[in-house]
Amino acid sequence: MNRRALLSLFGIGSGLLLETRVTEAKNKNSVNRVAASEPKVTAVSPKGTRPPIRLYAMAPRVNSLDGKTVYLVDATHFDGSETLLMQMQAWFQQNMPSVKTVFRKKAGAYAADDPTLWAEIKTNAYATVMAIGH
Amino acid sequence: MEKMGVPAIPMCTIAYKELADLTAARDGMPHLREIFTPHPVGGKTSAELAAYLVDPDPVSGIQIMKEIVEDLTRPLSADEMKSGTQSIQAGPAIYGPATPDNLQELFMTNGMTDYLPIVIPTEEKVEAMLKGTSHNPDEVLRTPLQGVGYTSARWGYTVRQVAVNAVMAGCRPEYFPVVLAMASVGSLGLFGSTTSSGSAIVINGPIRDKLDMNYGLGALSPFAHSNATIGRSWTLMGKNLTNAGILGDTYQGSQGNQLDYNNCVIAEDEKNSPWAPLHVQFGYKAKENMLSLFGGPDIRQGAGARGAGAEPAMFDQQISYMCESMVGGSGALAILDPLVAKRLVEQGYDSKEKLAEFVYKNTTRTVKDFKESFLAPFHLYPLALQAREPYASWYKLPDDTVIPFFPSAKQINFVVCGGQANAFFQIANMNHVRSESIDKWM
Numbered sequence: 001m002n003r004r005a006l007l008s009l010f011g012i013g014s015g016l017l018l019e020t021r022v023t024e025a026k027n028k029n030s031v032n033r034v035a036a037s038e039p040k041v042t043a044v045s046p047k048g049t050r051p052p053i054r055l056y057a058m059a060p061r062v063n064s065l066d067g068k069t070v071y072l073v074d075a076t077h078f079d080g081s082e083t084l085l086m087q088m089q090a091w092f093q094q095n096m097p098s099v100k101t102v103f104r105k106k107a108g109a110y111a112a113d114d115p116t117l118w119a120e121i122k123t124n125a126y127a128t129v130m131a132i133g134h
Numbered sequence: 135m136e137k138m139g140v141p142a143i144p145m146c147t148i149a150y151k152e153l154a155d156l157t158a159a160r161d162g163m164p165h166l167r168e169i170f171t172p173h174p175v176g177g178k179t180s181a182e183l184a185a186y187l188v189d190p191d192p193v194s195g196i197q198i199m200k201e202i203v204e205d206l207t208r209p210l211s212a213d214e215m216k217s218g219t220q221s222i223q224a225g226p227a228i229y230g231p232a233t234p235d236n237l238q239e240l241f242m243t244n245g246m247t248d249y250l251p252i253v254i255p256t257e258e259k260v261e262a263m264l265k266g267t268s269h270n271p272d273e274v275l276r277t278p279l280q281g282v283g284y285t286s287a288r289w290g291y292t293v294r295q296v297a298v299n300a301v302m303a304g305c306r307p308e309y310f311p312v313v314l315a316m317a318s319v320g321s322l323g324l325f326g327s328t329t330s331s332g333s334a335i336v337i338n339g340p341i342r343d344k345l346d347m348n349y350g351l352g353a354l355s356p357f358a359h360s361n362a363t364i365g366r367s368w369t370l371m372g373k374n375l376t377n378a379g380i381l382g383d384t385y386q387g388s389q390g391n392q393l394d395y396n397n398c399v400i401a402e403d404e405k406n407s408p409w410a411p412l413h414v415q416f417g418y419k420a421k422e423n424m425l426s427l428f429g430g431p432d433i434r435q436g437a438g439a440r441g442a443g444a445e446p447a448m449f450d451q452q453i454s455y456m457c458e459s460m461v462g463g464s465g466a467l468a469i470l471d472p473l474v475a476k477r478l479v480e481q482g483y484d485s486k487e488k489l490a491e492f493v494y495k496n497t498t499r500t501v502k503d504f505k506e507s508f509l510a511p512f513h514l515y516p517l518a519l520q521a522r523e524p525y526a527s528w529y530k531l532p533d534d535t536v537i538p539f540f541p542s543a544k545q546i547n548f549v550v551c552g553g554q555a556n557a558f559f560q561i562a563n564m565n566h567v568r569s570e571s572i573d574k575w576m
Contacts, residue, residue: 048375079176
């Protein structure tokens with residue numbers, strides 16, 4: 001993860017680390033603006049409170065997909081999602097015929113859960129691929 | 135699914151890698167085995183998408199199908215098996231001491247402004263703002279929650295944190311109850327989807343006059359301190375209180391929306407309107423001070439009345455005509471000059487409800503047009519799969535069936551404001567999101 005993304009996770013723009021450089025640049029280049037007698041003030045941060053992050057262990061893997069069921073889920077309904085997953089299903093049929101694939105479209109808006117589908121996957125499948133958007 | 139014990143591969147195009155990484159980290163699985171395709175997927179043929187699958191993942195360099203099989207069978211690493219709480223240091227509570235100019239630069243550089251000069255939120259100014267409400271400064275309006283919301287991280291905020299943003303926007307303490315009512319809606323400014331939606335905020339009740347809000351000539355333009363700063367605070371609150379507006383992360387709006395600068399604050403001209411005010415239509419009392427939030431793609435000019443020179447002028451038909459080009463699934467908020475409202479009463483619409491019913495019945499399209507419209511395949515069809523009406527029924531109808539454009543007349547709203555210089559109106563392609571009491575925050 002790059003530095004900008006890491007700072008974004010904290011809710012801090014990468015410019016925070018420029019504060020010292022900004023101050024130094026202004027002192028060098030704008031002596032009139034930053035007069036010795038200009039009062040200094042303290043500002044309260046306007047930022048909200050970020051949620052705590054709890055880490056979760058990922059699901060354990062088996063060492064082969066042979067004989068397993070994999071659900072291919074169109075999670076977004078965006079243009080191309082279904083077609084891509086149909087091609088994926090065709091690939092499994094040609095290259096790994098022992099893998100059973102089941103295609104499903106998630107119900108609800110793209111950020112919404114589909115508890116019925118999740119329960120079906122948990123009951124019937126070893127794994128799932130979810131795609132894709134745009 | 136991973137939390138449920140089902141190995142899962144999330145796929146997205148390379149354009150959203152950073153967002154995918156951040157979302158996985160915020161959801162508590164920073165090492166989620168993501169797979170990326172070239173961008174875009176939309177508009178590609180079956181053959182092109184089949185080729186994507188046997189080409190390398192642009193991030194890992196591994197052939198995509200091979201990578202999928204590996205990611206579903208490779209044993210977990212120690213990092214992937216970690217659980218527990220991750221501690222991350224909170225940002226600074228104060229900035230400075232520094233000169234006001236340096237603080238302006240600091241706030242702007244750190245993405246905490248709308249790139250216009252702010253009122254520096256000193257402790258003194260924040261305390262003065264807090265006097266605008268009887269509520270405890272430490273009262274929580276929204277609790278921070280992991281795994282909730284558009285980017286899986288619902289930030290939280292208190293009355294005090296809202297006050298800081300209200301100061302920055304230039305609000306006066308007497309505006310603060312309105313700002314708190316806005317903040318209590320939950321989802322704040324700068325909605326981050328690629329569609330770049332905007333917001334409009336309607337204010338009703340006696341508070342409009344108490345705050346010298348403008349609902350006459352130039353009602354939607356910058357001619358009142360209260361309208362301008364209240365609207366501005368919505369954007370600043372979005373950026374700062376909910377971490378919205380980080381390009382490529384919490385903000386993906388492909389072109390953005392000019393409404394984001396000020397969010398179209400509309401004080402309704404209740405005195406010159408021939409109808410019940412908007413909040414009364416929603417079931418509130420006339421003397422209650424209410425705020426109603428609307429959200430959607432845009433606001434456009436109504437372009438007069440249908441049938442130039444006709445007597446009476448056909449404003450009803452013009453409103454219906456303007457709706458035909460809207461994004462289905464979003465509603466309509468018609469913003470009418472009092473002259474237009476009076477003409478509509480002359481046409482026989484003695485209530486907003488009657489007018490909404492006309493627009494609902496007379497704005498139509500075929501099922502085919504509905505299915506092929508923007509939003510239908512990936513937003514309304516999924517609702518049909520959940521048996522949500524009317525979408526579930528519409529998708530079962532023959533393509534040439536004529537259906538209403540709007541799912542319900544209740545999605546069509548009207549508000550009156552303007553200086554009666556001419557009979558014009560504007561119309562927002564926006565849904566009513568929520569209404570909140572301003573009185574509660576006095």
